[in-house]
Amino acid sequence: MKNYRSMVLISNDPQSMVQGAQEIFDCFQAEVKKFKLEDEISIAMASDIGRTDISPVVVVYPEAVVYGPVMKEDVPHLVEEHLYKGRIAVELQAPKKALSGPIAWLTAREGSLPAEHRIVLERAGLIDPESIDDYIIHDGYQALGKVLSEMKPEDVIAILKESGLRGRGGAGFPTGLKWGFVAGTKGEKKYVVCNADESEPGTFKDRLILEGDPHSIIEAMIIAGYTVGADEGYIYVRGEYELAQSRLITAIQQAKEYGMLGSNIFGSGHSFELHVHAGAGAYICGEETALLESIEGKRGEPRPRPPYPTTNGLWQKPTLINNVETLANIPAILRHGADWFRSFGTPSSPGTKVYTILGNVNQTGLIEVSMGITLREVISIYGKGMKNGATFKLAQTGGSSGSIIPASLQDTPMDYDSFSKAGVSLGSGALLICDEDTCVVDLAKVLLQFFRFESCGKCNPCRIGNIRALQTLNRISEGLGSMQDIETLQSISKNLYEMSNCGLGQTAGAPLRDILTHFRAEVDAHIKLKVCPAGVCSMSGQSNLYL
Amino acid sequence: MISQTGIAANVSETIQSALDYYGYKEEELIPILTRVNRDLGFLPQEALAEISSALKMPKSKVKSVASFYHMLSTKPLGRHVIKFCENAPCHVAGGREVWLALQEATNLQSGETSPDGKWSLITTSCLGLCAVGPVMLIDGDVYGNLTVEKIPEILGRYE
Incomplete structure (x- = not known):
């Protein structure tokens, strides 16, 4: 490949695109050409570097200088000063205090912010996601080479088991164990599936991995195929993620050209084909059996389990299904070993976790930190405190199917075991931080509204239970509730959990259970005093039958 | 369209x-x-x-x-389709007020298309743009950090 002296990355998150990132990109190309530097400088668009208040962001390597916000008019000056004359254009640099999230990682070395530990997002935002060469230079496909030349499938499974990696989709199932199940199932034909149907409200970690480092998923899936004995794989990407889809298709094409995909990879005798399958807008397809139905071209309705996909998956063949974030950990673990991985996180939950920080904090965004960080740390260090100095009331984790976590649990380490002991769930890693102006009845209404909308309607407890719960909550929020309604909510929550067919229905009742456990007094005030303590609910006394 | x-x-x-x-x-x-x-x-x-x-x-x-998948429509939609995210992260960030303003500005309820065929107003599940919530999509364009005040100006951009 060509050797470049500098690389220019321009943020292309939606926010930056609205502010003219494409024009800036075009302008950079034109200016660089003007100085005849096109053979020395590469220019690329990259996600995961944009920040809302300094976007569009331009990062120039190798100096790692961050400019932002950059206007089209600034480009000629930037090219002449920095790229032609080699002088940093100080006046256009982003203010250091505005740097956080992905970009702070660059400045963390100077001790300005607590450093994150990046494993799955190691390369996102630092490499050109549309260049396989860039991935290879940054240790890409090393793990695949090592596995195919030195390791037997059982060695890979042993390392994964030893590493303690647990599924990052929400359930936290030990990954090595799952790979072992599929490897141990007899079958001529097996499949590997990547669940990239990321639709949990508040979660966009998988999107950033897919858009910023698509080859890491491809590498992990080829390794998975070799380990479990599968020669075909599917990446199921949600329909709304168009950029992720096109990046994956480009990456697969490049991997084919380089001989990483196809038959007899590196002369090892192992063959692997990979397809991208786009969803069409259905939250339920994140449930693994619904996802399989959808790949087969059907309605995304979950299958009864057992049998599990490890034995009866795609087209009834044994199938390994992993989340994007889980897969992105695998090449790094195989490169550095299980002990290295265990040096991050807590003994029961090794490694890192990507969190999205949202809601009433000063700084929203995305971080990757060791497992076991507490909510208090997340809010004060990465969220830069509550907005307007407000008091932290609750956090909602893991999108809608997570838990509502009261302030009393803000010092509980966020790992799978500590959270399950406290009776709450880590979910997919979204942290929606809410202050005192949030009403729990109103919040539960929004969450139940979501489940009502996304329920596939196949089984009764979920289809009917969500509507009944929402009607009851509506009554309470209009000041028409009775104490009988509390019992109704409790029984709906219990029935949803015990009788629904799949995870969607089983967790739909969690917000009801959580508000009645942790915020009972506030719900009671709506019913007994006809008052919404947070002043959110209308309490109009009129029934609102918008269902 | x-x-x-x-x-x-x-x-x-x-x-x-x-x-x-x-x-x-x-x-x-x-x-x-x-x-x-x-x-x-x-x-x-x-x-x-x-x-x-x-x-x-x-x-x-x-x-x-x-009829199962939300991105597919079996009914004709308006010239411009507004998809508003009505999930918790956008709701907490001020989405509730914006949604009411949007309904008022277009004179539509969720799922309706205006009689002149200009607008369709629908809610959507999380678009994964929560860091800039509240968020809406009009046709393919993303609008983030929405406020009630921004709505008339944004809608005015569409013929």
Whole structure:
């Protein structure tokens, strides 16, 4: 490949695109050409570097200088000063205090912010996601080479088991164990599936991995195929993620050209084909059996389990299904070993976790930190405190199917075991931080509204239970509730959990259970005093039958 | 989006190109429907009938898939489709007020299309842009950090 002296990355998150990132990109190309530097400088668009208040962001390597916000008019000056004359254009640099999230990682070395530990997002935002060469230079496909030349499938499974990696989709199932199940199932034909149907409200970690480092998923899936004995794989990407889809298709094409995909990879005798399958807008397809139905071209309705996909998956063949974030950990673990991985996180939950920080904090965004960080740390260090100095009331984790976590649990380490002991769930890693102006009845209404909308309607407890719960909550929020309604909510929550067919229905009742456990007094005030303590609910006394 | 009179004229052509691209396979039904939906703006009944005979699948099955996924529409939509995220992260960030303002500005409830065919207003699940919430999509354009004040100006950009 060509050797470049500098690389220019321009943020292309939606926010930056609205502010003219494409024009800036075009302008950079034109200016660089003007100085005849096109053979020395590469220019690329990259996600995961944009920040809302300094976007569009331009990062120039190798100096790692961050400019932002950059206007089209600034480009000629930037090219002449920095790229032609080699002088940093100080006046256009982003203010250091505005740097956080992905970009702070660059400045963390100077001790300005607590450093994150990046494993799955190691390369996102630092490499050109549309260049396989860039991935290879940054240790890409090393793990695949090592596995195919030195390791037997059982060695890979042993390392994964030893590493303690647990599924990052929400359930936290030990990954090595799952790979072992599929490897141990007899079958001529097996499949590997990547669940990239990321639709949990508040979660966009998988999107950033897919858009910023698509080859890491491809590498992990080829390794998975070799380990479990599968020669075909599917990446199921949600329909709304168009950029992720096109990046994956480009990456697969490049991997084919380089001989990483196809038959007899590196002369090892192992063959692997990979397809991208786009969803069409259905939250339920994140449930693994619904996802399989959808790949087969059907309605995304979950299958009864057992049998599990490890034995009866795609087209009834044994199938390994992993989340994007889980897969992105695998090449790094195989490169550095299980002990290295265990040096991050807590003994029961090794490694890192990507969190999205949202809601009433000063700084929203995305971080990757060791497992076991507490909510208090997340809010004060990465969220830069509550907005307007407000008091932290609750956090909602893991999108809608997570838990509502009261302030009393803000010092509980966020790992799978500590959270399950406290009776709450880590979910997919979204942290929606809410202050005192949030009403729990109103919040539960929004969450139940979501489940009502996304329920596939196949089984009764979920289809009917969500509507009944929402009607009851509506009554309470209009000041028409009775104490009988509390019992109704409790029984709906219990029935949803015990009788629904799949995870969607089983967790739909969690917000009801959580508000009645942790915020009972506030719900009671709506019913007994006809008052919404947070002043959110209308309490109009009129029934609102918008269902 | 193509006007409704234009649809009948090129409906076969659109379906043919989708079938040629993805192949006559049952498992490609969702990609085929997505593409036809994108090109025609929605999935008319005659398109579903044609796809079902081409794939040798029962019409009921094609329709059941077409009506299941939120990105597919079996009803014609307005010239501009507003998709507003109504999930918790956007709601907490001020989405509740913006949603009310949006309903008032367009004089529509969720799921409705205006009589003059200009707007369709629908809610969508999380778009994964929560860091800049509240968020809405108009056609393909993303609008983040919405406030009640921004709504009239943004809607004014569309003819």
